[in-house]
Amino acid sequence: MTDHAPFPRSRPRRLRRTPALRALVREARLSADDLIWPVFVCDGEGATMEVASMPGVIRRSVDLTAEAAEEAFQAGIRTICLFPYTDAALKTDDCAEAWNSDNLSNRATRAIKAAVPGMSVMTDVALDPYNAQGHDGIVRNGVIVNDESVEALVRMAMAQAEAGADILGPSDMMDGRIGAIRTALEEAGMQDVTIMSYAAKYASAFYGPFRDATGSSGALTGDKKTYQLDPLNAEEGLRCVARDLAEGADMVMVKPGMPYLDMVRRVKDAFAVPTFAYQVSGEYAMIRAAAGNGWIDGERAMMESLMSFRRAGCDGVLTYFAPEAARLIRAGWE
Structure with missing residues (x-):
């Protein structure tokens, strides 16, 4: 790529001279519509619980989650994503609480839809909040079994x-789960329910604070590398995206976010479908910690990080900063 004219005829700084000129030629835009807010739900009434490893993030009881959703909607956020902090007594090897119609996530969904009908509710489809061993799938003799897990995930979805969930977010990375969920939805006459697949989800060190927030870190045995x-x-990630789209995903996600912006760009270029990224807990915690110590301008770093997702090709981003x-x-x- 070369300039259309050599210097001094070409002076790119001309278009950076004023805020109006910068806004006029800006290549990507960031709006509240692009933000999905992940929220942690806990038991109780009028209850909040701080997440020590995620400064500024709290767990909220169902009633306060609905109130927070109303406030977020007024601020321009149109989608909220729910993650339950499940009581340890409800975590079992068969993960049955995952498809309890009255579990925390489902109660919160109904409460939000009643309080803010225009808010789109996204849910997490993975077994780790309900699994006694902290894994996203069912564990048999130390092995995370695929097909039995998919059956459980379908019941959960x-x-x-x-x-009343508008968007199902399968984040488990089991093979075949998108097709199984889509088939079940079609057979039940719920063909309008959207699936945003965590299609390229990497075994990352950046998830630690999230596991604290959902209470799964203490339960987790081993790791999730299988x-x-x-x-x-990268190529395997692209194959997983292609598979999930072929099975009926409407949107796809790359997770984590900033360390995988190359994957965001490749997915968007290859498939031209609605593409999202999750700015995960570790990314959030690093910015908060550095800002808290006065090492960076937290506000500017937060906004710059969100801009990077849009520049890379994201249609939206899940972020605790929403x-x-x-x-x-x-x-x-600006």
Whole structure:
């Protein structure tokens, strides 16, 4: 790529001279519509619990989750994603609480849809919040079994759809689960329920604070390398995206976010479908920690990080910064 004219006829700085000119030629835009807010739900009423490894993030009881959803909607956020903090007594080897119609996630979905009908509710389809061994699939003799896990995930997804979820987010990385969930939805007459597949989810060190937030870190035995992607495998990630789209996913996600922006770009270029990334807990915690120590400008780093997703090709991003970023955007942040 070369300039259309040599210097001094070409002076790219001309278009950076004023805020109006910069806005006029800006190649990507960031709006509150692009943000999905992940929220942790806990038991109780009027209850909140701080997440020590994620400063500024709290777990909320169902009633407060609905109130927070109303506030987020007023700020311009249109999608909220639910993650339950399940009581340890409800975590079992068969993960049956996952498809309990009255579990935390399903109660929160109904409460949000009643309080804010226009809010799109996304749910997490994975067994780790309900698994006594902390894995995303069912464990048999130390092995995370695929097909039995898929059967459980289908039951879980159907319970979430029946509770009113707009978007199902299978994050488990079991083979064949998108096709199985899509088939079940079609057979139940719920063909309008959307699936955003965590299609390229990598076995990452950046998930640690999230596992604290959902209470699965203490339960986890071993690691998740037999079902999450190897961080060095880009082509395999593309094959997983292609598979999930062929099985009926409407949207796809790359996870984690900033360390995998190359995958975001490759997915968008290869498939031209709605593509999302998850700015995961470790990414959030690093920015918060550095800002808390005065090492970076937290507000500017937060916004710059979100811009990187849009520049890389994301249609939207799941981020714990969503409410703060939405307020800044509405205030005309530049």
